[in-house]
Amino acid sequence: MSLRPDVLLAFFCMALATYAARAGGYAVLRLWRPPRFVEAMLTHMPGCIFVSFILPSVAAGGPWHVLAASVAVVMMVFTRMLTASLLAGVAALWIMLG
Amino acid sequence: MSASSPVTFTWAGFYDGLRLVLPLLPSFAPFGMVVGVLSAGEGLSLLEAGLMSAMVFAGTSQLVALGAWGSPVPILAVTLAVFVINMRMAPMSAALAPWFNGLRGWRLWASLFTVTDHSFALSVNEMRRGKRDAALLLGLGVPSWLSWVAMVCLGHVLAGVVTLRPGHPLLFAGLATMCALLVTLWRGRGDILPWGVAGAAGLTVQAVGLGQPWPVLAGALIGSAAGAWRDRSRA
Numbered sequence: 160m161s162l163r164p165d166v167l168l169a170f171f172c173m174a175l176a177t178y179a180a181r182a183g184g185y186a187v188l189r190l191w192r193p194p195r196f197v198e199a200m201l202t203h204m205p206g207c208i209f210v211s212f213i214l215p216s217v218a219a220g221g222p223w224h225v226l227a228a229s230v231a232v233v234m235m236v237f238t239r240m241l242t243a244s245l246l247a248g249v250a251a252l253w254i255m256l257g
Numbered sequence: 258m259s260a261s262s263p264v265t266f267t268w269a270g271f272y273d274g275l276r277l278v279l280p281l282l283p284s285f286a287p288f289g290m291v292v293g294v295l296s297a298g299e300g301l302s303l304l305e306a307g308l309m310s311a312m313v314f315a316g317t318s319q320l321v322a323l324g325a326w327g328s329p330v331p332i333l334a335v336t337l338a339v340f341v342i343n344m345r346m347a348p349m350s351a352a353l354a355p356w357f358n359g360l361r362g363w364r365l366w367a368s369l370f371t372v373t374d375h376s377f378a379l380s381v382n383e384m385r386r387g388k389r390d391a392a393l394l395l396g397l398g399v400p401s402w403l404s405w406v407a408m409v410c411l412g413h414v415l416a417g418v419v420t421l422r423p424g425h426p427l428l429f430a431g432l433a434t435m436c437a438l439l440v441t442l443w444r445g446r447g448d449i450l451p452w453g454v455a456g457a458a459g460l461t462v463q464a465v466g467l468g469q470p471w472p473v474l475a476g477a478l479i480g481s482a483a484g485a486w487r488d489r490s491r492a
Contacts, residue, residue, distance in 0.1 A: 160304045167308070169330040173322060174312035176340035182369040184347030188354045196485050203451040203484035204352045204477055205381045208345060209439045210452045211459030211476020212374070212469075216432055218460060224429070231433040235440040242280045244440075248433030253426035 227252035264359020266392045273388075274396020277379050282404045284434045285316070285375075287427040289405055292319050293412020299326040303413050310409040314402055315373070316431075317469070318342040319409075345473045349377040356384060356391040364391070371398025378438035385444075450487055455480025 193201075217228045231248030238244065289310075296306040296319075313319055321342055322335040350357065350372050360368055368391060376397040383393055442448075459476035 161302045162304050162308070165330050165332070166301065166305050169332045169335055170305075170309050170312050172332055172336040173309070173318070173339045176336050177313050177315050177318065177343045177346075178370065180340060180343035181346045181350055181372045184349065184351035185354055185357050185369065187347075188351050189358075196482075196489065199485035199488050200478075200481040201348075201352050201354070203448075203481035204348050205378065206439070206442045206444075206448055206452050207455035207480035207484070208348060208473060208477045209374075209378065209435060209442060211455040211480060212345065212473040213432060213435050213439060214456045214476075215459045215463040215472040216469075217436075219463065220429075224432075227429060228432065228436045231436040232440055235437040241434070241437050242284075244437040245284050245430055245433040248436060249426055249430050252429045252433075256426055 223252060223255045226255065262389050264356055265390045266360065266364055267390055268392070270388075270390025270392035271396040273383070273390065274380075274393040274398075275400060276396075277383075277393075278376065278397045278400055281375055281434060282400060284430040285401070285405065286408050286430075287425070288316050288431050289408025290412030290415065291428060292316060292323070293409040293414075294416045295320065295323045296409070297413045297416035299323050300328070301413070303410060306413045307406055307410045310406045311402070313339065314370070314405060315339070315343050315346075316405070342470055345470045345477070346372050346377075348477050352381060353377070353384065353394075356380070356389075356394065359389075360391055368394040368398070371395060371401070373398075373401060374435060375438060376401060378435075378442060382441050447484075447487075451480045451484030453480075454483040 213228065217224045227248050230251040231244050234247040235241070235244040292310065293306055296309065301309070309319060313322075318339040321338050325331060325335050325338055350369060353372070357365060357368065371394045376394065379397055380394055455476035458479040459472035462472040462475045
C-alpha cells in the first residue's frame with residue numbers, strides 16, 4: 160500500500176482545483192450583488208447546464224446513443240421512475256450495440 | 258424563490274436527501290469501477306486510488322486526469338485539466354445560493370463539497386418546491402461520496418478480473434441518469450427557448466472542436482441569458 164509524495168501532492172492540487180470550481184460560483188455571488196438580469200439567468204441555469212452537457216456527449220456517441228438517451232427521457236416522462244428510466248436507457252443501448 | 262422563510266438544517270432534511278439519492282447509487286457503480294481499473298493501470302496503489310476519489314470526488318475529471326497521468330506526475334497538467342472539467346460546477350453552486358446563504362462554518366464548507374451533477378438536479382428541484390432544509394445536500398452527498406470511494410476501490414481490486422472497457426453499454430448509466438434527471442427539471446413551455454438555445458450552443462461549440470467543459474459552459478451561459486432576456490421583454 161504505497162503512498163508516494165508526488166502523487167499525494169497531485170491529489171492535493173486536484174482537490175483544491177475541484178473545490179475552487181465547486182465553491183467559486185457561490186463565492187462570487189456572496190461578494191457581489193448580481194444585477195436582476197443575472198438573477199433571472201440563474202433561475203434558467205439548472206436545465207441549461209444539463210441540456211448542454213447531455214446533448215453534445217450523447218451526440219458524440221452516435222445515433223444509437225441518441226436513441227438510447229431518448230428511451231431514458233420518454234420512460235421518465237411517462238413513469239417518473241428514475242431507476243427504471245436509467246435501466247431502460249442502458250438496456251436499449253446494450254440491445255442496439257448487440 | 259422565496260427568500261422569506263429562513264433556511265434550516267435538520268436531521269429530517271438529511272434523511273430526505275438519503276431517500277432521494279439511495280435508489281440512484283447503483284447507476285454510478287460502473288463509472289466508479291472504471292476509474293478504479295484505470296487507476297490500477299496507471300500504477301496507483303489501492304490507498305492512492307481511494308484517496309484521490311475521497312479528495313477530488315468528481316468522476317469525469319478523475320478519468321481525464323488518469324488519462325494524462327505519468328511518472329513523475331505532471332501535476333500542473335492534471336490540475337488544470339481537473340479545474341477546466343469541473344468549472345461546470347460553478348454555476349451549480351451559484352444557483353443553489355439561496356440555501357448556501359443560510360449556512361455558516363463547517364455546514365457551508367461541507368455542503369459546498371457535495372455539489373455534483375446528480376445532487377444538484379435533485380436539490381434544485383427540492384429548492385424550487387419551496388423546501389428550505391439545506392441539510393438535504395449532506396443527505397445526498399454523504400452516501401454519494403462513500404459509494405464513490407467504495408466503487409473506485411472495488412474497481413481497483415478487481416482490475417485484471419473485470420474488463421469494463423470505455424464504450425461498454427453499462428457506462429451509459431451515468432448519462433442515462435442525467436437524461437432522467439433532466440426530465441425532473443422541466444417546468445413547462447417557458448423552458449423550450451432557453452433549453453433549445455443551450456443545446457444548440459453546446460452542439461455548436463463541440464462541432465468547432467472544443468471538448469468539455471466548453472460546450473456546457475457556453476450552453477449554460479447563452480441558454481440562460483436567452484431565458485432571462487425573454488423574461489425581461491415579457492415583463
